Amino acid sequence: MPELPEVETVRRGLEQRTRGFTIQRAAVLRARAVASPTDPAAFIEALQGCRVESWSRRGKYLMADLSREGCDAGHWGVHLRMTGQFLWLEQSREPCSHTRVQFWNPAGQELRFIDTRSFGQMWWVPPEQPLEAVITGLQRLGPEPLGPDFTATYLRQRLRGSSRPIKNALLDQAVVAGVGNIYADEGLFAAGIRPHSPSGSLSRTRLEGLRQALVEVLSISIGAGGTTFSDFRDLTGTNGNYGGVALVYRRGGEPCRRCGQPIQRQKLAGRSSHWCPNCQS
Numbered sequence: 001m002p003e004l005p006e007v008e009t010v011r012r013g014l015e016q017r018t019r020g021f022t023i024q025r026a027a028v029l030r031a032r033a034v035a036s037p038t039d040p041a042a043f044i045e046a047l048q049g050c051r052v053e054s055w056s057r058r059g060k061y062l063m064a065d066l067s068r069e070g071c072d073a074g075h076w077g078v079h080l081r082m083t084g085q086f087l088w089l090e091q092s093r094e095p096c097s098h099t100r101v102q103f104w105n106p107a108g109q110e111l112r113f114i115d116t117r118s119f120g121q122m123w124w125v126p127p128e129q130p131l132e133a134v135i136t137g138l139q140r141l142g143p144e145p146l147g148p149d150f151t152a153t154y155l156r157q158r159l160r161g162s163s164r165p166i167k168n169a170l171l172d173q174a175v176v177a178g179v180g181n182i183y184a185d186e187g188l189f190a191a192g193i194r195p196h197s198p199s200g201s202l203s204r205t206r207l208e209g210l211r212q213a214l215v216e217v218l219s220i221s222i223g224a225g226g227t228t229f230s231d232f233r234d235l236t237g238t239n240g241n242y243g244g245v246a247l248v249y250r251r252g253g254e255p256c257r258r259c260g261q262p263i264q265r266q267k268l269a270g271r272s273s274h275w276c277p278n279c280q281s
Helices: 004-018 040-047 136-140 152-159 166-171 181-191 204-223
Strands: 025-028 034-036 051-058 061-068 071-079 084-089 099-104 110-115 121-125 264-268 271-275
Touching: 004 051, 004 061, 004 084, 004 204, 025 040, 034 040, 040 071, 040 121, 152 204, 166 181, 166 271, 181 204, 181 271
Parallel strands: 034 121
Antiparallel strands: 025 099, 051 061, 061 071, 071 121, 084 110, 099 110, 264 271
């Protein structure tokens, strides 16, 4: 599933390509791609004629501000889920079998949503209605890891008394928004913390080290255009470049790039975790 750096890479691509994009027409090829309104025809009607003003991100959610003839036309929300991706086409062409939604501007340029596994979702939020009222997943998100509210003090308070592994806590979007399997592993390695350490046992000093490590790892990955291990692509179809420099993720059994010890791999809450038994304690 795309994580914060991948979604931020998509947001920047959408901002660059579609700011000022007027949706002259749209087509929904898979009804389940639209979560609200439940009728795809109503979704199309709501977005046709709208101009995309700007894109924002909250966790792994993308939101566009819409206008129509200078007036507020609500918001367009997107979650890529596991395999969703946008593709920008200067000239429209026949859709592939995994194309779910298409948008065209008056010049014939196309913004296409492709989703192999069909878990991605879109929403239209009417004007003056809170985003969280329609995109209900926004209600439970914790602070942004790159924002001012994500501090060691916050983590200490949030995790106090918890016995669950710190890796599991980092994957909880209610604890921190946007972090997933890749960057939890990489951040814990950079902080020198084993993924199965009880989250409530970590000192404020170690939590500050973890916060700094996550910020650094996420920032580096955003600069590299995210990570591609299987499906992620940006709007031009280009792979993310961070995967080639990952220090532990998907490197089980390989030598640690710092100390040479074999990287360990273990299932935690159904997810694979990777760590170095020498560099992490």
